[in-house]
Amino acid sequence: MSDILNLCAVLENAGVEHIKGAPLCDFCTFRIGGPAALVALPENEAGLMSAIRAAEANSTKYIVIGNGSNVLFPDNGFSGLVISTRCLRDIEVDGNILRADCGALLFAMTRAAAQAGLSGLEFAYGIPGTCGGAVFMNAGAYGSDISAVLRSVRCYDIDSGVIRELPADELGLFYRHSIFMDNGRLIILSAEFELEPGDAACIEARMSEIMNKRRASQPLEYPSAGSVFKRQPGYYMGKIIEESGLKGYSVGGAAVSLKHAGFIVNTGGASARDVQALVEHIKSVILKNYGFVPECEIRFIGQ
Ligand SMILES: Cc1cc2nc3c(=O)[nH]c(=O)nc-3n(C[C@H](O)[C@H](O)[C@H](O)COP(=O)(O)OP(=O)(O)OC[C@H]3O[C@@H](n4cnc5c(N)ncnc54)[C@H](O)[C@@H]3O)c2cc1C
Incomplete structure (x- = not known):
C-alpha cells in the first residue's frame, strides 16, 4: 500500500x-x-x-x-x-484530416467528421470506444475498420521515454490486431485519420442506418463488452453459438444474449467469475461441436 x-x-x-x-x-x-x-x-x-x-x-x-x-x-x-484517458478528448479537423486525442470517443469523432462533410469513419458510429482503444483493437464494423482510415499515431514509447509518430502501415494492423497489443510498451497519445470529402447528408444517413442496424441486432439495453469472441475464418461466432443451443444460457448474472449470441450480457449483478465461467462453457461447447477453441476479443484484466 x-x-x-x-x-x-x-x-x-x-x-x-x-x-x-x-x-x-x-x-x-x-x-x-x-x-x-x-x-x-x-x-x-x-x-x-x-x-x-x-x-x-x-x-x-x-x-x-x-x-x-x-x-x-x-x-x-x-x-x-x-x-x-477519458479526459483527453480533443478533436480537430483540418482539411480532410481528423486528429483525435486518445480518449476522444468514437461517437464524437464520427459526429465531427460528419459535420465537416468527411466520409470514412461512419462504420465506427455506435462503437462505444475511444480513439486509443479503437486503434489498439483495430476496431471495425460493417465492412470497414480503423486501418482503412488511419494515417498515423503519436505514441509514448515507455522504454525510451520518447514520443514517436508512427505511420499506419507500420502498426501491424489486421483483424482486431495492432502492434500496441504486442508488448504494451507503446501508449497511444493521439491519432490522425485521413478521410474523404463527402456529402454531409449522405454521411449522416449512413450513420443513422448503421445505428439502426446496431439497435436491431445488438443487446444495447444491457451492459456488455461487445462481441466476446473473434471471428474465425468460415464461422460467424454468434451464429454457431446460437446453433449450439446456447442463446440465453447463463451463469449467475451473465448470460448469452437472446438478441445476439455473440454477446455476453450482464443481466444484473454479474461477476467477472460468472462471465469467465460462461466463456469457458461456450469454448468447450464450440470445441465439441466445431473442433476449435474460439479466441476471445474481450481483454481480461488481471488482478
Ligand atoms: C455494445 C458494444 C458494441 C461494440 N461493437 C463493436 C464493433 O462493432 N466493432 C468493434 O471492433 N468493437 C466493438 N465493441 C468493442 C469495443 O467498443 C472496441 O474494441 C473499442 O475500440 C474499445 O475501445 P475502448 O476505448 O473502450 O478500449 P478499452 O476497452 O478501454 O481498452 C481496450 C484495450 O486497449 C488498450 N488501450 C486503450 N487505450 C489505450 C491507449 N491510449 N494506449 C494504449 N492502449 C490502450 C487497453 O489497455 C485495453 O487492452 C463493442 C463494444 C460494445 C460494448
Missing part, C-alpha cells in the same frame, strides 16, 4: 487528478469489477506520461484504458494504477 501512497504524492505534485479505491465497474461498459487501488485521470498528454513514468519508477503495475468497452475487470479489483 505504501507504493500507492507514494504514487498519490507524485500524481498530486504533477497535478494529475486521481481517486483511491474507485470501483472499476464505473470504468467499463460491462459494469463489472472491484476497486482499483488508484485511478488516474490525466487531462493532457503530459499528465498521462507523468502517471506512466510515476508507476514505472515506483514499480507499480498499471494499465491504460479508454472507455473500458472491451475489457473485463476482476471482481476483486486491480491492485495497481488504472490510468483512464
Whole structure:
C-alpha cells in the first residue's frame, strides 16, 4: 500500500487528478469489477506520461484504458494504477484530416467528421470506444475498420521515454490486431485519420442506418463488452453459438444474449467469475461441436 501512497504524492505534485479505491465497474461498459487501488485521470498528454513514468519508477503495475468497452475487470479489483484517458478528448479537423486525442470517443469523432462533410469513419458510429482503444483493437464494423482510415499515431514509447509518430502501415494492423497489443510498451497519445470529402447528408444517413442496424441486432439495453469472441475464418461466432443451443444460457448474472449470441450480457449483478465461467462453457461447447477453441476479443484484466 505504501507504493500507492507514494504514487498519490507524485500524481498530486504533477497535478494529475486521481481517486483511491474507485470501483472499476464505473470504468467499463460491462459494469463489472472491484476497486482499483488508484485511478488516474490525466487531462493532457503530459499528465498521462507523468502517471506512466510515476508507476514505472515506483514499480507499480498499471494499465491504460479508454472507455473500458472491451475489457473485463476482476471482481476483486486491480491492485495497481488504472490510468483512464477519458479526459483527453480533443478533436480537430483540418482539411480532410481528423486528429483525435486518445480518449476522444468514437461517437464524437464520427459526429465531427460528419459535420465537416468527411466520409470514412461512419462504420465506427455506435462503437462505444475511444480513439486509443479503437486503434489498439483495430476496431471495425460493417465492412470497414480503423486501418482503412488511419494515417498515423503519436505514441509514448515507455522504454525510451520518447514520443514517436508512427505511420499506419507500420502498426501491424489486421483483424482486431495492432502492434500496441504486442508488448504494451507503446501508449497511444493521439491519432490522425485521413478521410474523404463527402456529402454531409449522405454521411449522416449512413450513420443513422448503421445505428439502426446496431439497435436491431445488438443487446444495447444491457451492459456488455461487445462481441466476446473473434471471428474465425468460415464461422460467424454468434451464429454457431446460437446453433449450439446456447442463446440465453447463463451463469449467475451473465448470460448469452437472446438478441445476439455473440454477446455476453450482464443481466444484473454479474461477476467477472460468472462471465469467465460462461466463456469457458461456450469454448468447450464450440470445441465439441466445431473442433476449435474460439479466441476471445474481450481483454481480461488481471488482478
Ligand atoms: C455494445 C458494444 C458494441 C461494440 N461493437 C463493436 C464493433 O462493432 N466493432 C468493434 O471492433 N468493437 C466493438 N465493441 C468493442 C469495443 O467498443 C472496441 O474494441 C473499442 O475500440 C474499445 O475501445 P475502448 O476505448 O473502450 O478500449 P478499452 O476497452 O478501454 O481498452 C481496450 C484495450 O486497449 C488498450 N488501450 C486503450 N487505450 C489505450 C491507449 N491510449 N494506449 C494504449 N492502449 C490502450 C487497453 O489497455 C485495453 O487492452 C463493442 C463494444 C460494445 C460494448
